Amino acid sequence: MIIIKTDSYEDMSKKAASIIAEQIISKPNSVIGLATGSTPIGTYEELVKLNKASEIDFSDITTFNLDEYRGLPRDNDQSYYYFMNDNLFDHVNIDKSRTHVPNGMIEDADLECGNYEAAIKAAGGVDLQLVGIGHNGHIGFNEPSDEFDKVTHCVDLTESTIEANKRFFASIDDVPRQAYTMGIGTIMAAKKVVVVANGTGKAEIVKAAFQGPITPKVPASALQLHQNVIVVCDAEAAALLED
Ligand code: F6R
Numbered sequence: 001m002i003i004i005k006t007d008s009y010e011d012m013s014k015k016a017a018s019i020i021a022e023q024i025i026s027k028p029n030s031v032i033g034l035a036t037g038s039t040p041i042g043t044y045e046e047l048v049k050l051n052k053a054s055e056i057d058f059s060d061i062t063t064f065n066l067d068e069y070r071g072l073p074r075d076n077d078q079s080y081y082y083f084m085n086d087n088l089f090d091h092v093n094i095d096k097s098r099t100h101v102p103n104g105m106i107e108d109a110d111l112e113c114g115n116y117e118a119a120i121k122a123a124g125g126v127d128l129q130l131v132g133i134g135h136n137g138h139i140g141f142n143e144p145s146d147e148f149d150k151v152t153h154c155v156d157l158t159e160s161t162i163e164a165n166k167r168f169f170a171s172i173d174d175v176p177r178q179a180y181t182m183g184i185g186t187i188m189a190a191k192k193v194v195v196v197a198n199g200t201g202k203a204e205i206v207k208a209a210f211q212g213p214i215t216p217k218v219p220a221s222a223l224q225l226h227q228n229v230i231v232v233c234d235a236e237a238a239a240l241l242e243d
Contacts, residue, residue, distance in 0.1 A: 001210060001224060003231045005238040009198045012234045013042030016130070016196050019230060020047060021056045023128045023192070029060040031120075033129030033187070034088070035140075036065065036080045039196045040132060044088040051092040058094035062123050064116075066131065066140040067181035068102040070109070070154060078168050079104065102152065102180035109154035113180055117152040120186065129190035133197050136160050137209050137218035141181035144217045150185030154178055184222050193226055198234040206233060207240040 006012045020043070023030050034040075050056045065080055074081040081101040089099055100119060106112040120126060131139045136158065142149050143158045156178055157165075166172040187193065197206050209220035210231055216222075223229045233241075 001226075001229045001231065003210065003233065003238070003241060005233055005235060005241070007235055009042055009234050012196060012198050012232050013040075013046050016040070016043040016194055016232045017046030017050065019194050019232070020128060020130065021050050024056045024058070024061060027127060028057060029062070030127040031062045031064065031123050031125065033126040033131075033182075033190055034063050034065045034084065035130050035132045035196075036067075036083045036087075037132045039198055040130060041087055043130065043196060047088065048091040058092045061094055062098040063094070063100060064120050064123070064126060064182075065099075065101040066129075066187070067179050068104040069176035070104045070178040070180055072104050072176050074101075074103070074105065104176075104180060109180065113152040113154060116180070116182075117186065120152075120182075126186075126190035128192045128194060129187055130194050130196065131187065131220075133195060133202060133205060133209060133220050134161060135164060135201060135205055137205050137220045139184070139187060139195075139220045139223070141179040142184050142187075142219040144219060146216060148184040148216045148219065148222050151183040152180065152186055153183055154180055184216075184219055188222060188226055192228045192230070193223055195220070195223065195229065195231040196233075197231065197237040200236045200239070202233075202237040203239045206231070206237050211242060 068080045072079045214221045
């Protein structure tokens with residue numbers, strides 16, 4: 001695991017974007033796994049700039065997002081489908097038919113999750129997966145648990161995640177209670193994983209996940225077992241890490 005400490009959110013975003021750009025340049029038909037949430041927004045802004053400057057070309061890129069709320073229509077501005085269009089896909093030369101976000105409106109969870117997992121495999125697997133980390137150590141919506149979830153599945157969100165996400169909704173009652181998410185196994189199958197984390201609020205979980213014991217109680221800790229992980233933090237999120 002490589003841990004890169006940057007000075008600021010802006011530097012974290014530039015560094016993460018440059019790693020993704022390198023992937024796209026070295027393999028123009030890469031399969032890229034993407035994340036939503038507030039952390040990667042700056043990374044997407046940098047990727048848009050690089051695309052507009054013709055430094056990276058998305059025309060042959062395929063994407064798979066980590067997760068989506070169950071039961072939230074795609075045109076709801078809090079859906080992850082909406083987020084991805086708004087923050088990245090609408091601003092780069094990507095073929096939208098190659099972009100994939102689990103469809104939270106398909107009620108049959110086993111069907112949708114099974115199809116999603118199969119689509120990732122059919123695309124040849126994920127070359128580079130971008131992930132953020134939740135305050136409780138979740139990646140995707142893989143919440144602390146007694147075991148690491150393997151494949152794309154439906155989850156009940158924990159109170160702490162509902163609490164953390166309520167800022168995006170009119171009221172806490174509007175926050176969906178379930179989501180479809182890649183499993184830890186799906187994420188671990190990516191050839192490379194790039195984690196982004198910023199802010200003081202992430203310092204404790206960054207330390208626990210990447211320098212603490214490997215346990216499904218801290219789902220991101222599984223990444224310590226991955227052969228090719230780069231964690232890109234700002235100074236605040238990296239504050240408790242030992243050299
Ligand atoms: C988003 C996702 C989540 C977030 C995590 C951190 O697709 O799967 O695991 O990465 O909740 O969210 P932020 O970046 O808002 O702190």
